[in-house]
Amino acid sequence: MDQQNFFQNVYDVARLIPKGRVTSYGAIAAYLGVKSSARMVGWAMNQAGAYPDVPAHRVVNHQGLLTGKHHFATPSLMQELLEAEGISVRNNKVQQFQVHFWDPMKELEL
DNA sequence: TGCGTGACCACGG
DNA sequence: CCCGTGGCCACGC
DSSP states (O other): OOHHHHHHHHHHHHHHSOTTOBEEHHHHHHHTTOGGGHHHHHHHHHHGGGSTTOOGGGEEOTTOBOTTGGGSSSTTHHHHHHHHTTOOEETTEETTHHHHBOOHHHHSOO
């Protein structure tokens, strides 16, 4: 697949994340078959603002940390959006991460 | 062309 | 949990 498709695929998967759930950059990368290129998923999310309906706030790092919050309109926006969906965030980290975690590998593999 | 940087991650200690 | 190391690769200078 070329880069264009890679980016589009990242956004497509992101759009499939259910409300109130979160996933990680690495999980998306693994689902797309580029497990070792999680950084590229992060780069794709950086550009996500240019595309409609891409819930970048539901994508955090593998620890549940809101590492990308500084790339939103305001640093607090990411947390606010998550809490608005019922996900509690404390000290820049998603609580009960394992419970809210949505793994495309398992959820979409059906 | 090369180098530093980064919304990452696995692994070892 | 923290820390360092190596791999990944687009982008800007």
